[in-house]
Every structure is written in structure tokens, then in C-alpha cells.
Amino acid sequence: MDDHQFALLLAHMKYSWQGFRKVRKGVKKRVVRHMQEIGCRDIDAYLQRISVDKAVRAECERVMTVSISRFFRDRQMWEILEARVLPDLVKRDGSAVRVWFAGCAGGEELYSFRILWENFVAGYKTAPQLTLIATDLNPANLERAKIGCYPGGSLREVDERFKASWFAQKKKNEYAIAPCLQEGISWQVHDLITDPPPGEAFDIVFMRNNLLTYFQAEMIQKSIERVAGALAPDGFLIIGAKEEMPEAGEVFFRQWDRCIYRKKGCQTLPQPLPIGC
Template identity: 50%
Template sequence: MSEMLNDPEFRQLLGHLGLLWKGYRRVRKGVKKRVRRHMRALGCPDVTSYLQKLDEQEEVRLECDRLMTVPISRFFRDRMLWEMVEQEILPQLLKKYSAGIRVWSAGCASGEEVYSLKIVWERLGGSPRRQRDLEVTATDMNPINLQRAKAGVYPASSLKEVPEQVKAQYFVSQGGSGLHRIRSFLKRGIIWKKHNLLSDPPPRSCFHMIFLRNNLLTYYQDKLKREALGRVLGCLCKDGVLIVGSHEVLPLGTHQLLPLGSLPYVYQKRF
């Protein structure tokens, strides 16, 4: 058995899982190695026997789903988006919802997106916020990601877009290790949950803002995209804000959403 799957084998696996070749083409090497190790551990000599295991054993399928994820996360990824969140989106939501704001980070990876939002919230501070609550529900299908997110310890590479002043105010350097720990007060008001966008119901109803930047719209075939996106939109409030990845495109027929502002991946739900 070779160290990783060849491309025809990998395409066979992708088709079985409802995933797109074009989404994985540039990142397939590492994913193929992980899957091959999983096959070896299960004693599967070929893809056909592996697919049979996936269909017969739920825990094997869940582990394969985890191995297929390609998290891309760092603090303040896409600077223009975070400027819009701080200067436009959150202030507008604060004017409309006096009781507080509920946000869902769907596919939160290791938590960088969640803590970026918390930092922006703290920076707003003072009278515009008036001590109103920010409740963040952060979900991911990978429990290892959730453990890392809860710990809140990150390498310098995750902070490369964080200004030094912000880094000094919201992180604690871990000596000579090169690691940085998020300050504990930023962890308040975050609900961490294991959740699969393709199969689990939304964690609650009526979110005011949802981050869906987890590559769901990049990797999955149209049928699965539509089903998952439908569940996501079902728990977004009217006039709520949906943010997807900067290179992602919504499936055709997503009539509930209108573009919001100048960034083509920020939308507002109209009904």
C-alpha cells in the first residue's frame, strides 16, 4: 500500500462523500496521506473496502469526515471584512437589538475567528455598546479543534495580521515558546459545541450574525450545499447578516439574501 491515494482513488472517495474535486485539488496531498493512514489502521487494502466501512460504521464515517476537513484560520483573516464588522455591521446591529447580539461561528476551527470577533467587540466598548451582551456560539465537527479553541493558545503564525498594540492588549506571550495565550476575559460569553453542518440541526434559532467561512461552499457538491445552507439561513433572523468565505459563491437560487455593503461575500437576509 502506497503512502497516499492516487488521484483516481481520491476522486472516487470524494464522489462517495459528496465532495468536489476542484475544492480539494490544491490541498489534496495532505488529505490523501491522512486518509491512507486511516485506511491502514482499519485494515482496508483498497478504496472499495474503505467505502464499505464508511457506509457500515458511523464512527468510521465521522472520523473520515474529520480527516477531510481543511481548516484555514488565523486572527483577522481578511482585514477588510473585520473593518466592516467593526465600523458598520456591529454598530448597525447594536442600534437595532437592545437586548444583545447573538452570533454563530459555524465551523470555528481553532477559534481564531471567534476571538477576533471578541476583540472587535471589546474595542467598540464604551457608550455605543452600553454593556450589552454578545453571545457567541462556536461550533466545529472536530473535537480537537474545539479543545484548541477553548485553550486559546496560538503560534505566532496565527497572529501575523494582529497589530502589535492589539497583541499586547489581548494576548499574553508564553515566554520563549513563541506561543501566545488569549486573555481570559475574552473567553466569556462563548458557547463551544461539537456540530456537523451537514447532519445536525442548528444550535439555536434567531442568530443576528452568522460566520460561514469554513469552506462548506468550496468543498461540497450543490445538493449538500443547499441543504446545509438552508438550515443555516433558517436560524438567521430577518435582516441578520451572513458572512461567507471571500472566494466562495452562494448556490444559485439563494433568494433570501441580498449583498450588504461593498464586500461581495457579506449578505443580509431579507425575509
């Protein structure tokens, strides 16, 4: 598959060329394998099948997912979280702290958060409960996350003291996450583009390196609106360090610190149009 054919596929799926540019080699390989499996000889035949067969389209979406992640990716964001976000959340009494990891890949981001949280609350007499919901379009990623075994490379940004306490080395290049970090997590297959959020009143939504990187702007608008609706007032939305908040998102979020945004107060959000407009 050449770049021109790949660009046709991206345009058809409303994916962003810029987002896929660096990872296109691997994605092309998986798409070509899928084309062969379903007997499509060229890109035109494939686009035709995607247009008429929902299951083929869904499989195409899955093979095109990019699952690159690692623990504590973008260290600075995690430092801000620890210094400025957790101190407030931990003081809350009563209700649980609710966090949604949208597009969680193999769970690296979720487990990073949990490690940070467990370490942080160890210094307090009491701490609120955590409700963790992790979603991804690709069920294979969720299965990997549940197993919780990772190559050494995905731990390269993990602080040595965390590494010793929260990981067990299984083989030369394989580390298993501490089983207590895996308790009580809700893992769900979920499509950010089409599905309603997996809950509401989230204190934090991690939506890093997926929607805003891989999709065209027109696909993003509705999803951003739904994510905003799923956040508690003043809740935090965290996007990737190299991602930009699109105009459609600026209506709902204000930048708080680097790639950490906060939901705007209800009075500043646009009012729904009166019925009949």
C-alpha cells in the first residue's frame, strides 16, 4: 500500500494524515493483512467493503488503532498532578474520586495514576475511595491491561523507588504490575466517537494521544462535548503533551496548566437552544 492509497483510506475514515504520518508503516501492514483476510485486492475494493459492511468497518477501525503508551509518559504532567491536583482531591470527604481513562491502551496510564495515588495517600490517615473506569476501542488492549505485564522499555520513565515497590521482574525484559493495583477497575470496550460516556461526574478524564491526534476536526466536536458533559463541575481533562485543544473544545474547557484543562463553570457554558429552534 503506497502513501496515496493510505491517504485515501484515512480520508474515508475521517482520520488525520498528520496523526498517522509517523506510525503509518505499522498501520499499513495491519490494514494490508486485513485486506488479504477478507479477499480485497485493492484499496477501492476495500473502501467499498468498509462502506457497506459494518463489521468490516469495525475491524478496520480496530486494526488501525495505535497502542503506543508507557508508564508516566510526559513526566511533567504527572509532577503537576502530584503537586497541584492530588492534594485537593485527597482532602475530599465522603464521595469517591472518579477517574476515566479514555483510550487507555495497555493500562500504562491508569496504573501510573494508581501508583501516584497510592503513594500520595499513604501520607494521610484517611483518603477517599477511587473509582477507576478504563475504556478502549480495541478489546485486545483491555486484555493486555488486565494481564498487566510490560516490556522494560515501557517503564523507562518510572522512578526507581516506584519500580521497586510496584513492579516484579518476571523475565529479563518483562515486568508485572503489583496485583493490588489491578483491583476494582472497570475495563470497558468503548468508542469515543460514537458511544455515550461510561459514567458521569468524573473528577478527571485522561484523554491523551487518541481523539485529538488521530481524527479530523469534524469528528472531534461531538466527542469533546460528550466528554465535557461527563465531567463534574471544575473537573480536569488531561490531553497529550503534544496535542492542542481544538476550537470546539475551548467552549467547554479552559487551560489550567500545560496539557491539563478544567471544565468551565456552568454559567459560562453555552445554553442549549430553546426547543423548536
